[in-house]
Amino acid sequence: MDQVKIGKFIAECRKKNNLTQLQLAEKLGITDRAVSKWENGKAMPDSAIMLDLCKILKISVNDLLSGEEVGTMNTYDEKLEKNLVEMVKQKEEMDKRLLSLEILIGVLSMIILLGFNFIAGFVPMQTWLRISLIAVGVVTCIIGIVYALRIEQTAGYYECAKCHHKYVPTFNSVLWAMHVNRTRYMKCPKCHKKSWQKKVINKD
Numbered sequence: 432m433d434q435v436k437i438g439k440f441i442a443e444c445r446k447k448n449n450l451t452q453l454q455l456a457e458k459l460g461i462t463d464r465a466v467s468k469w470e471n472g473k474a475m476p477d478s479a480i481m482l483d484l485c486k487i488l489k490i491s492v493n494d495l496l497s498g499e500e501v502g503t504m505n506t507y508d509e510k511l512e513k514n515l516v517e518m519v520k521q522k523e524e525m526d527k528r529l530l531s532l533e534i535l536i537g538v539l540s541m542i543i544l545l546g547f548n549f550i551a552g553f554v555p556m557q558t559w560l561r562i563s564l565i566a567v568g569v570v571t572c573i574i575g576i577v578y579a580l581r582i583e584q585t586a587g588y589y590e591c592a593k594c595h596h597k598y599v600p601t602f603n604s605v606l607w608a609m610h611v612n613r614t615r616y617m618k619c620p621k622c623h624k625k626s627w628q629k630k631v632i633n634k635d
């Protein structure tokens with residue numbers, strides 16, 4: 432998907448409908464800065480408001496994702512497929528990157544925790560400083576772990592080992608589940624059986 436082309440197309444459609452950035456933003460319940468970001472190709476409209484946006488601009492979602500009004504039925508089908516595939520691919524690539532980031536965050540949190548404790552334990556210093564160092568190490572580590580868990584919860588899907596249903600679990604179920612690496616012992620929301628569920632990137 433060509434974000435710059437899509438941005439220009441949004442601006443074009445907005446003007447055709449005699450709307451300012453602010454008017455369009457107000458109709459969608461967002462800021463005009465968000466609209467400006469789309470039009471400059473710096474961000475994509477959130478999938479949650481994509482349908483409303485297209486309705487206001489009187490275009491199809493596929494027009495929007497193509498960055499132009501798509502022509503005849505045949506090319507429409509072809510382009511639609513391509514856009515959908517592209518969207519899925521982008522999500523998968525983003526998820527893969529996030530999961531690598533999770534490992535980095537985990538490792539860094541551990542290094543900070545162990546490093547600060549090591550310094551506090553072996554370097555001569557005043558007690559208050561020693562306690563502060565340990566506290567900062569622990570807090571940093573907890574923030575890192577929460578952030579990493581949040582990535583693990585939202586990136587990709589968990590697959591139920593019993594019925595093979597793929598889903599995004601709640602943060603709480605990820606937080607409290609027993610785990611070996613990224614495989615977690617959780618209850619499936621579909622068949623309600625508990626099993627060791629693997630992290631998968633693809634939905635299908």
Ligand SMILES: [Zn+2]
Nearest residue numbers: 591594619622
């Ligand atoms: Zn299941």
